[in-house]
Amino acid sequence: MSTAKSTAAASPTSTTRARPSDRSRIAKLLNPNSVAVIGASDDPSRIGGRPISYMRSQGYAGKIFPVNPNRATVQGLTAYPSVAALPETPDVAIVIVPASAALESVTALAERGCAAAILFTSGFAEIGPEGAAAQAKLVEAAHAHGMRLIGPNSLGLINPCKHFYGTFATGCELAFPKAGGVAIISQSGAYGAHLMAVATANDIGLSAVILTGNEADLTVGDMLQMVVDDPDTKVIMLYSEGIKEAAGLVAGLEAARRARKPVLMMKVGRSAVGSAAAQSHTASIAGDDRVTDAVLKELGVVRVQTTEQMLDIARLATRGVYPANNTLGVITVSGGAGVIISDAADAVGLPMPAMPQASQERLLKLLPFAAPRNPVDVTAQYLNEMSLISTFTDALIAEGKYTSILGFFTYTGGVASIAPRLREQLKIARNKHPDCIFALSLMASRDLIRQYEEDGFAVFEDPSRAVVAIEAMGQFGRAFAKPAGLPAPIVGPVQLPASNPSEAAAKQLLASAGIASAPEEVCTTIDAAVRAAEKIGFPVVMKIVSPDILHKSEIGGVLLDIVDADGVRAGFNLLMQRGKTAAPQARLDGVLVAKQLKGGxxxxxxxxxxxxxxxxxxxxxxxxxxxxxxxxxxxxxxxxxxxxxxxxxxxxxxxxxxxxxxxxxxxxxxxxxxxxxxxxxxxxxxxxxxxxxxxxxxxxxxxxxxxxxxxxxxxxx
Amino acid sequence: MSTAKSTAAASPTSTTRARPSDRSRIAKLLNPNSVAVIGASDDPSRIGGRPISYMRSQGYAGKIFPVNPNRATVQGLTAYPSVAALPETPDVAIVIVPASAALESVTALAERGCAAAILFTSGFAEIGPEGAAAQAKLVEAAHAHGMRLIGPNSLGLINPCKHFYGTFATGCELAFPKAGGVAIISQSGAYGAHLMAVATANDIGLSAVILTGNEADLTVGDMLQMVVDDPDTKVIMLYSEGIKEAAGLVAGLEAARRARKPVLMMKVGRSAVGSAAAQSHTASIAGDDRVTDAVLKELGVVRVQTTEQMLDIARLATRGVYPANNTLGVITVSGGAGVIISDAADAVGLPMPAMPQASQERLLKLLPFAAPRNPVDVTAQYLNEMSLISTFTDALIAEGKYTSILGFFTYTGGVASIAPRLREQLKIARNKHPDCIFALSLMASRDLIRQYEEDGFAVFEDPSRAVVAIEAMGQFGRAFAKPAGLPAPIVGPVQLPASNPSEAAAKQLLASAGIASAPEEVCTTIDAAVRAAEKIGFPVVMKIVSPDILHKSEIGGVLLDIVDADGVRAGFNLLMQRGKTAAPQARLDGVLVAKQLKGGxxxxxxxxxxxxxxxxxxxxxxxxxxxxxxxxxxxxxxxxxxxxxxxxxxxxxxxxxxxxxxxxxxxxxxxxxxxxxxxxxxxxxxxxxxxxxxxxxxxxxxxxxxxxxxxxxxxxx
The missing domain is CATH 3.30.470.20 (ATP-grasp fold, B domain)
Structure with missing residues (x-):
């Protein structure tokens, strides 16, 4: 956790800088064969000591080169006095020196040919303009030799699959993340570390944890592309407080969609008060939240509201089944839970069609007490006749054609005498239908839940949370299946005027793009206006034309329901007079006569x-x-x-x-x-x-x- | 768990039966000094054996009288051959005999003077009309001597505070509920038992678990009144699939509000598909869900969507603080979490006003890195300076005047080296402000969370869930503080006609209650119509008057914009003609002439x-x-x-x-x-x-x- 309140601050050079797009260099960040630690400490509890301590305790297989001019060894490893003294060029470096020494380290690493560096060092753009200038120099020095940077002011980067711990997050001391298929990318170091801790506590395996810090060089969008390229990553969780570079983000999200890797995003600052908090925290520009919503939807991202939702959906998404036409079949041992699940599905728009009539009749023959419609209620009778579980579940999928199944078994799913038989029956149905989404709602010990998960089921205590996660799989399915849309119309080069055009000029400009206005004519004389009205046909509308009057109706500059030539004459005079009265300096270009459209x-x-x-x-x-x-x-x-x-x-x-x-x-x-x-x-x-x-x-x-x-x-x- | 799919079925006699309203008899159900078990089994795993086994293992202090004609002892207790043979009259009886023998047992118990019986026996209204008739006889037999009934087809009743287990729920075998202040009342046995298990797994203490079964006699409303009267119950959780008896429910909810006991209700069957499931499950009439929503809101009930929400809100509600003007102050160690909390508060309409300017400046002097506005971000600096926690929290309450505080401490709140110091600082603020709602969002072992809870904090892993619970406290506060509304107007006796009245007759009827229509007159001749129009003033509207034509506009029976006497004459003839053409048999009572109102x-x-x-x-x-x-x-x-x-x-x-x-x-x-x-x-x-x-x-x-x-x-x- 960083002591600075800001983890991602505006980078004034971010849009203009050179950006060597070297994906193989960036990929080394996730999987370095060697790593140098600049500012390494012998004390494993210090910021400079933690990465080495974490990697050694977890079994990182690459080489670690501590750099510390004052020591011969660091945590038992040979230490080197400088970057120049390293026995070979490291793939990646972690930089922990004070802000004043950071430029020297970055320059030395870049010159040495290091692919990328992770900068823990803080005191740059997040503290003000001077820091931002110093930060720009870091980027310049790195890019001079094609080196890429994470941070500065970053809490680091972790790859639990390769045991690479380029981080000083204290959360690791409590529990190291489990290797798995979910990547975390977060603009907030503290919140990203929290997310890692919650995922670990909930037994969700991770492929990467990336805390982007100030994003002086590599942005959220770049990191997205990196994990899309990473074969271990199946699902991506994104936490953002303010999108700074839309093009990279959009490109990354499009790459994820092409690769069929679901992206879950928490983009905070939705509320007015939330935005105020986001501003003071990141000093980044929060775009209109409705725009963000629309763009994320377009790109197939599922936007989540809570951390819990993020983890629930990620848990199910790692199963890799994303049906474009998602339907839910429910097997339950409690009618009440069935109704709760139905209500929850309805609330999120997840269809729960009824079982075919013939199937319902067949199931009723097997169990007269059952509710066979969907939810299918096997009642507590399954305790006496466990095969009902496989029979009914199989019927749901084979006959009801549901793409997703949710089974509700409450605490009975955790009872030692029941669980093995229940698992066996569920596995029979599971193995018959490997392309189906299977979720269970039950209460059991963590070990037993892990066994259900290994059997191929995603387990949720609360059935309503399972429903939300299942519905999200359909969102991903639709996004992945979405065909390329029709091309946008071709519109010739548009020459905008130097200042705001008049209404008539605006309409003319739009007409060149094929955007039709009501038939109309700008007239500078009364006679022309009458001729125009007669040509267009009565009734007509008349409006003042002036580049200096933007809101015509406020000065009475619009006249409706003009039905004859006399009306046009009177209207012309009235409009010119009102124009002069309201804005004596205004240029009056005449009067617009337009067809009055009714019935639209x-x-x-x-x-x-x-x-x-x-x-x-x-x-x-x-x-x-x-x-x-x-x-x-x-x-x-x-x-x-x-x-x-x-x-x-x-x-x-x-x-x-x-x-x-x-x-x-x-x-x-x-x-x-x-x-x-x-x-x-x-x-x-x-x-x-x-x-x-x-x-x-x-x-x-x-x-x-x-x-x-x-x-x-x-x-x- | 019951094997029958229906736990609450329509009781045809429920509205007409005699209802001795003996609250002290009903109260014995929760706290009996003695209990008879009719159909007791020596085998503790059988339905007839479980209540005795549960009570004895948990230390029920009252007397237990097993009734079993075939055994001298049951589970080591003296058994009696019949109700008549019991050495004394039991307060409460549990009836587990087959349906065919139930009436005999109930009659014997009622004659003996037993206050109330819990009927596990199934095979009554839930299986059809014959069962319903048999059920009515049970009620009749009981009421003949003033005995009250729970069930039949009930999973039973538990009072964990008194260790009374009048239930055969298998969930108890996994974990007995902890004594506490939350009562569960559920129409579904299976779901009620699930709720009990989830509450127990989440360390929420219970004062009662009541599974109402068929509600032949005692309804949800009666049980509500019972737990309102119970001194151990502080908070009430209600699960309903269909409200059968509104008056009792409303009376119970009003009693709860007067007693300042928050009621949380899950009323399922919200969705169309949910309703279909609820119907097949309970065969009860689901009222329009929007009506239910409105009524529950009126009565101060918080309606929840998920089990998780139910438990979250109950956990916080047991603290007993319900501010009518609820505001949230947030102290956080992660700016990102602060923004998430702000967004969540905005989404549920919980105000988070800013700290006063002077306070913000003072806090910035103490910690220049802090965000002092609200959320107040103390950054990771608190790890070095733990007193920041009490200082900042105290400032939030004393200066920001927030009624609720949420602290976000992520996994650091669970670190052994940090937690004791954090708890100490939090307690300082807590003790200074006992009337404030305090919630924490942190991750820790179950033991440590229990310690935080004992310190007076409600702990939530997910901060967004904490926000939802905090907001609900304000809903209760407003409901408890709501003054009695103005009285409804007094409307004299209304004499409805025998059949649907004409528009004019309807308006006349409404006018007697002071409901004004536009000035108008029914006219039977053309001359009268012209006179009326001239009196009312043009323009007027004319409408056909007939008790046989309900939807006048469909037959062209309404004329607008009539501006003069000639129009009235022509209109009169036209309307009479249209009336005859459209409905030759219709009685035509004339034409209504009314003022045409514009601008409304x-x-x-x-x-x-x-x-x-x-x-x-x-x-x-x-x-x-x-x-x-x-x-x-x-x-x-x-x-x-x-x-x-x-x-x-x-x-x-x-x-x-x-x-x-x-x-x-x-x-x-x-x-x-x-x-x-x-x-x-x-x-x-x-x-x-x-x-x-x-x-x-x-x-x-x-x-x-x-x-x-x-x-x-x-x-x-």
Whole structure:
């Protein structure tokens, strides 16, 4: 545990630095053949002593080279006075010297040809601008020779499978992690160490524990790529307080999905108060949490709320079964527990279809007291007739075709006289159906639970927690099976104006990307306005046109329901007068005459430039739906029409577009086309684009299109 | 565990039977001085042998009288051939004989003067109508002499404080429950026994375990009253699959609230699939789950979703501190954990205000690395300076005025060299502030956790679970502190018509209870209609009046926007003609002429006769709010205007009534008055009332009232 309150601080050079993308060098961090410890201590309880003590007690097979100018030996090993004096170049170095000496050590290691270094040393970006400058120098010195860095201010890196302990985490003194298939990557050293301790206490084996510290060089995204490449890692747990480098993270998450390695992420700072705490802790920019949610969902990451959820899901995920169409069959010895499980499955949206009628009748013949529907209740009768367990479980999978099975056996599963027979019966069903997810809810000694786990079952005390974990397997399955979406539309180069465009200019810009507005014309004279209105057809809407008036309705600059030429004439004069009164300095470019659309559903389409993930598109229904109910959906730009349509249909108010309550169906196809084009436009427009608001967009009845009625584009000047 | 799939089945006689309400007799069930075991077995592993074996091994201090006509002794005790042969009248009897012999035993016990009997015997209402009839006879025989019954088909009753084991639950063979302050009442025997086992495995002490079986006589509500009266019980856990007798349950819950005993309830069958499982399991009528939710909330019950939540909250609740204005202060050694806790608190609505500025500055002087805002992060520095713990915790309570404290110490709280010093520091703060809720999140051996618990802390491994439990203490606090609401309005006797009234008749009936409709008049001639319209003022609405046409708009029986006398004339003829065409047999009573109200907010007020809880009032906004978003609130009838106003303000769309987005504020006072009067009307109307729909009700701008525009009343004919 670090004594500094900040473990990950902004690195001003992180986006501009050289990044030699040498994956084989980085891979050495997890599996070094030799490791130098710079600042090694003879005292195994000191920070400089712990890595050596841990590795030797656990049986690290590589070479350890302590570097300490004041001693001939360290913990019984030959010590060397300097990096230069080492008998060979170490794969990896651990640097524990004071901040003032860190640059010298890093330079010497880089020059010597070391692949990567883990920097425990603190006192850099986390303490302020001076520290950040010193930190940048470390990176520069390392990169000059292609060396990569973890930290500084890192609690280290562990590979329990190889017994490599590049860490000073005190948690190891209580219990060393068990080797297994779960990798932990954490921006917080203290919380990552906690996670390791909880995983160990809960008998979950680990393939890596990586505490990224200040991320001056290697980021969470890089570490993600590293464990995706690592054959021991099956499942990845990520803890993040603020995403600093979106591109690397996204690339890492995409690599994990391709490799079918489930990623569980705890991204904290969800709440307003949480964000305040996250800011003071990491000084990192917390992106809008809704954006993070949308992006993680897109990339197939399961976002968890609690540590317990993280471990539960990881425990089941290591079994490696991820059904895209997940269904749950339940075998229980208590009807009450069956109902609790059904409620829990319903709450997380995990389907529990009924058994086929014929199967139900067959099971009732075997056991008239049974409830055969699903949950299948064998009652306490199984205690007299243990084969009911294999018969009924087999029927669930073979006939009910469930991809996941949850068995509830309460404390009876832990009774010495029952457990061996129960295990035997469960194994019969298990062996027949190796591609099924099998979870058990029972209470037993830790040793007995381990035996059930070795039999191929994931054991949970609380059945509701098992349900949450099972549902997550389906999320992974759907993410892994998801086909590449349709390509985003091609939008030509977009030339943003130097300052915020007028509504008409904004619409023109959007029209070039195929985004339709209502038929309209900008007119500078009364006669032109009348001609335009007659061409468009009454009723029309009239609006003031000025680059200096952004919110027209606030100054009365919009007139509705104009039904004849006289109305146009009067309206023209009124608008010009209001424009002059409200903003005497404003440039008035004329009056927009537009078709007034009736019978459409009001929607909002928007773009928001997210500081972390770039342009993000938003869709929602107009008015209270967005402003009071916050019923919106977000997605990273760009995307094709298939994703756009999924977005539109995902909001709670979607039935309003789909013809609920006798309404005409809206033109969702046209709406999806517009949303998808808007997403491509946002990318083509580049980072100067701040936001777009198409509010309202009218979704007309099916086949009649969708039109932006108003458009506001904001750019960086 | 029972071998029957049903533990609680419908009792046809339950509502009409005689119910001697003898609380002192019932109390003997928990604390009998003597117990007879009818059908006692010498074999301690058999159902008839277990109660005796359990009681003797645990040291039950009362007398045990085995009844067995075939043996002189049972498990070393003198056995008696019959109830009549017993040397004295036992307080309580346990009946284990076959179903065919049960009536004889119950009759003999009742005649002997036994206070109450626990019936393990199954084969009654849970197997069908014949069993139900036999069950009714048992109750009759018992009540003839004032004896009360638990079961039949019950797994029994346990009082761990008195070592009374009137049960055959096998779970006891693994671990006997520890004496403590938590009572379990469960309709499911198997699940209740599971709950007991989990509580015991988690070191939660119990004051009672009551498995109600078929509830032929004593119901969940009776058992609730019994544990409220029991001085050992501090907290009550309830598991229910279907509420059969609402009055007793409500009375029991109200008694618990008055006695400041928190009630935690798991009422399953929430989901559609869950309900199907609950039906097949208990054959009881599951009331609408939203109604149950509303009623439990009203009565101060915390409804839990999982067993784990139940135990977590119970663990903390036994500490007996229930602040009505609960706030959380956090002391942590990991900033990351602090953020997780903040997010969790935000998710459940538990406030975490910041420390006062001056306190923050003072704490920063003590520890410059600290985060002093709340969460307060003492960093790993506390390992060097343990007094930081008491200083900072004391500051949180004394200066931050938090009613609840959560300390996060991860595995360091379990380290042998740290724990004693940490405990000492925590105790200093604890002793200074005995009225504060103290929870800890740490990992330690079971023994060490017990020591922390004895020091006065509730220990949770996962901090998010601690937050959920802490939040629940505030729910109890608010429920216990809630003043009696305003009285419901007094509504004179309501004379419901023999069949569904017409709209006009419905409105007249409601008007007698002070529920205002828009100004209107029923007219039988064209001239009368014109006069009425001129009196009311244009524009008006016209509607057909017929007791045979319930849904007028479906036949075109409603005309809007009628602006002059000619319109009234034409409308009258049109409506009469449409009425005749659509329903040639329909009685046409004329045409309703009503004021057309503009500028109001459309609401729906309704009454639904719930089969369990009686009339329930509903409030929501009109249209999509109810039908698509299901944004409604429910409450048992009757209630005063204060409750009505809270209901109105509690829906998500409430800002629409409160003046959001520049709208005029609606007359919420008038709306609340109407809702409250409607609730009183529903009660006065009696059980023949099936439903009322006031849809829409127009809530006019502040000071202008609220008017029912349409009214439909359905009655049982």
């Amino acid at each position: 559903v009001e929607c909002i389409l928007g773009i928001h430039q997210d500081p972390v993930f770039g342009p993000v598109a938003m869709f929602g229904l107009g008015g209270i739906f967005v402003e009071i109910l916050q019923d919106v959906v977000l997605h990273r730009c760009p995307f094709g029409t298939d994703v756009a349509e999924q977005m539109i249909r995902s909001i709670k108010g979607a039935p309003l577009l789909e013809g609920a309550r006798g309404r005409p169906k809206a033109d969702i196809k046209a709406l999806a086309e517009m949303l998808s084009r808007l997403s491509a436009f946002a990318v083509a427009a580049g980072p100067r684009l701040q936001s777009i608001d198409l509010n309202p967009v009218l979704a007309m009845p099916e086949g009649q299109g969708a039109y932006a009625v108003d458009a506001v584009i904001e750019v960086t000047e | 907010v459309e609401c729906i007020l309704g009454i639904h006769q719930d089969p369990v809880f009686g009339p329930v009032a509903m409030f929501g906004l009109g249209g999509i709010f109810v039908e698509i978003l299901q944004d409604v609130v429910l409450h048992r009838c009757p209630f005063g205007t204060d409750v009505a106003e809270q209901m109105i303000r509690s829906i998500k769309g409430a800002p629409l009534l409160e003046g959001a987005r520049g709208r005029p504020k609606a007359d919420i006072k008038a709306l609340a008055e109407m809702l409250s009067r409607l609730s009183a009307f529903a009660v006065a109307a009696g059980p023949r009332l099936q439903s009322i729909d006031l849809n829409p009700v127009l809530a006019m701008p502040e000071g202008q009232g609220a008017y029912a525009v349409d009214a439909v009343i359905e009655v049982t004919e």
